[in-house]
Amino acid sequence: LMEAKYDHVYDLMEYHRLSSGISPSSSSASTASANNNDAGYYTADGYLDVDQDGIPDSEEYSSGGTTAMDDVNDHLARHWFNFGKSPYLTFLFYQTLFVLCAALFVYIEPVSGGSGIPDIKCYLNGIDVPRIVEFKTLVCRVMGVTFSVAAGLPVGKEGPMVHSGGVVAAVISQGRTKFWGVDTSFSKFSDFRNDREKRDFVACGAAAGIASAFGAPIGGVLLSLEEGASYWSTNLTWRAFFCAMITLGTLFVVRNQDSKWGQANVEKLFSLGEFTSIGGGSSNFSVWELLLFILIGCLGGLIGACFNAGSEHLTIWRMKHINHSKKRRVLEVLAISMLVTTVSFVMPLLWGRCTELPTDMQDWTNQEKELVANLVPFNCVPGKEYNEVASLYLCEADVAIRQLFHFRETGETDSSTFSSAALFLFFIPYTTLACIVYGIAVPAGLFVPSLLAGAAFGRLFGHLLHKLDHTSGTFADSGTYALMGSAAVLGGMARMTISLTVILLEATGNMQYVLPLMMTLMAARFTGNAFNEGIYDINIHLKHIPFLEPEVPTIAERHEIVAGQVMSTEVKCLRPVERVGIVYDLLKSVGHGNFPIVDTASSGTLYGTASRSMLCTLLQRRAFGQPHDVNNGQHHSSTDGGVDYAELLGPKRLSPLVQWDTIERVYPRYPKIDDVQLRPGDRNCWLDLRPYANTAPYTINETASIQRTYRLFRTLGLRFLCVVNHTNQVVGIITRVDLLPES
Template sequence: MTNDAQQRLLPSEPITPTHRQPEPDLDTFDCFESNSLVRRIEVRRRTRGFFRHRAVVRWILISVVATFTGLIALLIWVVTRGIQHQKLSATHRLVRSGHVLAPILVHCGTSCVLACMAAMLVAFVEPIAVSSGIPQIKCVLNGLKIPRVVRVKTLFVKALGVAFSVAAGLPVGIEGPMIHCGAICGAGVSQGKSTMFGIDTSFTKFSGFRNDKEKRDFVSAGAAAGVACAFGAPIGGVLFSLEEGSSFWNQKLTWRTFFCSMMSYFVLAMFTSALVDDNTWGRLNDSSMFTFGDFTAMGQNEFTYSAYELPLFILMGVFGGLAGALYNHLNMLITKWRRVSVQNPGRKIFEAGTTGLLFALCTFSISLAYRDRCISIDESHDSVTQHIVRFYCDEGYFNPLASILLVPFDQAIKLLFHSSFNFNYTDLLIVFTLIFVASCWCYGLSIPSGLFIPTLFAGAAFGRAIGQIVNDNAAFATVDAGTYSLIGAAAVLGGMARMTISLTVILIEATGDIQYGLPIMMTLMTARWMGGCFNEGLYDIHIHMNGWQFLEFDPPPVVQYLLAFDIMSIEPIYLREVETVARVVEVLTNCQHNGFPVVERSEPSSGAVMPAFCGMIKRHHLTVLLQAHCFSEEMPEPYKSPPRMQYAAMETSYPRYPTIADICLTPADLESFIDLTPYMDPAPYVMQQLAPASTVFRLYRTMGLRHIPVVTKANRLVGIITRKDLTHIRFRRQLTELVNDQGAMADHVGLYEDVSQYEFVKNFLERHRAP
């Protein structure tokens, strides 16, 4: 086969290996509950009252997660608003006094200091709190254990750092960090334990919540609550967890996630209602951290768009997809440069401070340079006049650029959505370019930051320009420029994030007007399709660049040529039903595997490659058994000796089980025997070696597994499959080896064509014929 033919057979990856970090050695959540003898004994002891008690406690914990998430959102909102108010008030006060240099120094100096403070928290306290946290939470919900991502220290740095980042005026948002904060609340509250504060409650320990499955479900609920607080979109939060992260979902999880989103939004709304301008406690309108304003005001709910405008919205989606693809590619290049040039904490802090200084200088200088474009306040005659900024204009006039660039982003977006006056096209182009480029640069700075709001901001400026162009050139009708601004915001955000269902609902809930549903859906789908022609969504790009083994919803097309036999790890390390303590210690010392196949004690019969498979046992169960000295001097009979330890006691140390280095054993202990049969899972999910790799992939992903043993028809163990064997890179590598081994193939044969008549397939089937 020629090189060209092989390249057609093996399509290139979205992220080439040169763009990736080496795959880190990450652990995987084990969400499939063991069926061992000790656990069956534990389950059979449970009464109806136990399950009722656990159900009640679970709903209480969900309420606590929602409350904590809402209170953290409130804290971020109060701190951010307070710092922004003091900073902008001081700047505008000096501007009104006629000074030029002093307001520049105040505006740029405070931005630089705040950006440095945010970067110092990340660089010196908790580096995992960098950026939005959405890629990390997507991986957690997908089953990956990323170290320190759901620690309380990470929550502290994330919440305080994003408040400083937003208050600095950087083009960053709060939605990603809020999702991360909510996920941390879900993980922490459900476990009832914090090493940072030395907290270790007992009421969750004995209720069955300290395990990977419950932790994952609570993280899903917390992430949804974060979306609900950020945008006032509880339904959108549920759909975000479903669409973007969770690999396992059920009806009960939907109810709990929805309740958590609703409660968190209610908690935030109740407190913010007392802190808004009219101080009316209990008035819950516009009570999320970021609002789009009232789209039902000023007659915006009357004939906002017509059928002939839908093609324009689709074209805006095309632009949004192209802009998003460019945005993602540029950010990928910037991230690659940062990993080479900005590594130590000092450089990270310097980069963040310099970025804050330069962006503040740009916004102030641009507003100052175009101060001759003042607009009469009487000409605006709408409800957003409270957001406008005079900025060196005469009395009764305001500076439109300063009203966009020198105010909080939510006020600027409301001005683009709801103002009745026309902006200068140059102003809108400047705003779009500045926010687009600056936010692309800022994502990846050593600060907590989000992307939704800055991309919405850039898209709103683009959409506003399109709406005004249509108004200026369409003689037969007048369109609502605010509607075009909203559609432009959706287009650019969708082109970057590639979200559809959840983002549609989030935007509809944020606008409070269901009639925008159709154009938003059409725009987001178009943006996703167009952007997908060039690269992946930005969060997926960062997942691949970090080398995290994220499993997509479907396996890649190349998997149709692979079997379980092709992708499995051969010669797995195994234990026998009854082993010596010395052998167990040797295995645990020499490898870091988290699970081991258990095989028959007897020697394999003549001609057999491996002994018969009996079950799986987890690494932490072995260490717990050794630490508790659950072994005997005499060799026990498998399946007949009673268990020496209860299942609840084996799981008490979750998630920090003892390591083999923590266990002290005497030479006499090493000569003892340990019966593994009461503690192993005798009926795990198993695949025959001829099973399609696509079936293995879907089983592993949907059931939340950690290992899949591979056996022959005679139940002989031949290999084992873990997460690293199911990645796209692994599939591609294995198929490359198959192609190289199977001989020539016609040059015109491609991956998606029928190749059943070719010698390649005949050899392929012959090779995998059952032994």
């Protein structure tokens, strides 16, 4: 029964869960240790004592403040408040150190830089990006993102988390890795050792990644779906759902360790803080404000489009001037990190005003009290005053988002917590910095920075509205506007709709925002799409990756192109029984991944296909017969031009057969053609491809329309397609690159 096979899947998912559970927590643990090393410097300043993983983890929390380092802290605290420029230098020193570490990991494994979401998107699209799902990449990415977040750069951990989740899943599904030296493959995992299953695991892992990053299981599934929908199936839906559920369950249990037998703490469920309803039975916004939300969405789409355009130009510039040398990339990271540090110090200094902490907090919720505790007393009296701009720049991004979302607006002017000017002084430079940082050689997510920028923008928008009409009730509170701003800016950059709606709903825990969020995100998507593509698509296109869009490119559609017009016509083919020398030379001379096998006996009819990896394996394992095996009795070995040995051999097979298992077992590390050593006499031997050929490849007629070809490629996730004519003769071959709009 199928249950047996499913059981394997469940087992895997259990492992999977564990690792997903471990992956974020190891990430957070290492961040925590990084913090602890420097607890002297950080907790003393009072602005980095929440651990970097955004999880208000009580153990870490309690261990943070009251260690033996307290006297060091004291010393440093004095140091800090007394010696002018010194804290800046200290800060700069540690940031640089951390950034260097992050850059080091990217130096070791270059594909671990950047956001990770484009990589996963390509992988799910069916593109074999080299080294993207390997254990080494995973380690480098997890360590790298830990350091880059710890360094206080405007980067998020979500993209890398999605990538890590995917890699964890892939590594587990393969049941082994080269990294540990030993072959840990279990026999029962062999079912999963093919591209298709591995892709499913990666999709599930990505969902689990979002589930653990935002506590958003359904949003994670939807993100996997929206970004990698080409091979979606019902089965995959609930597998991903299951993974995400287990991940969230693990997180929930871990976070509620202390209150396992009592009521669970709601605050720990929602990673961006719960939005509570303000009036008892009425919602936080009024019906006509939906129009305002749409307006915010449009503005956010505009901001996102600007961001994307800026980022595109920067990336092009980087590709020209920096990316070719690893040294330059590291230097760039250093320079930009210093810029970031300087800006986050100079801005609060420029602001230079101290605001008093709210004193009357009787009826405030725990969440709000905690936020107050996190305000940064930059050059002000700690415990009494805070610097508004510093609180935004120097807090961790998660905390800053929560402050913008949930900080109560006391007083009558309605903008007392963070004044409009402070928001402005934060929004513009921060967005610019985020744009510059995105793309440097550290692992860097985009979700959190754009949420933060958007929150500032939204709150600013709210303030302006409140200027129009003081009385609360006319307009929703600024927190609601901050949420909409977040959605708008993130949606304007990434152009996702349904998944972002659900992620934000799950992260803020208030269902009444479903309609406003949907409208904002839709508006942002439309506005943004009027100008350019989403940031991830821009990245993919700049890298010239043959990514297949869900729909046929319009140019192709308009010109009524048929398959015969886009195919490559000079097809390199093989015969069913072929000379080893010819095969070897072919593999050496061209880099194609697949070769049609044509039946020369019947004027080039398609017999099947052979993949490069299979041919290499066959050559390496010497699965070929000696010339005399064939010529037994016929004696015309020299006239192999026109003679068809397949016919001469008939049903007889050419000696040392390689088991199909043997070929599959080495997945995905097939030998390269350069690894193959031919002995002197080998070139004249015969390679019988008939037992190994894929005899029923997908084919398409040369008169088929481009739409049909595209659909076949896209829905089946093909790598190549043989083009045949009416009599099944191979007339061409189409791969992904032939289907791209440019060609």
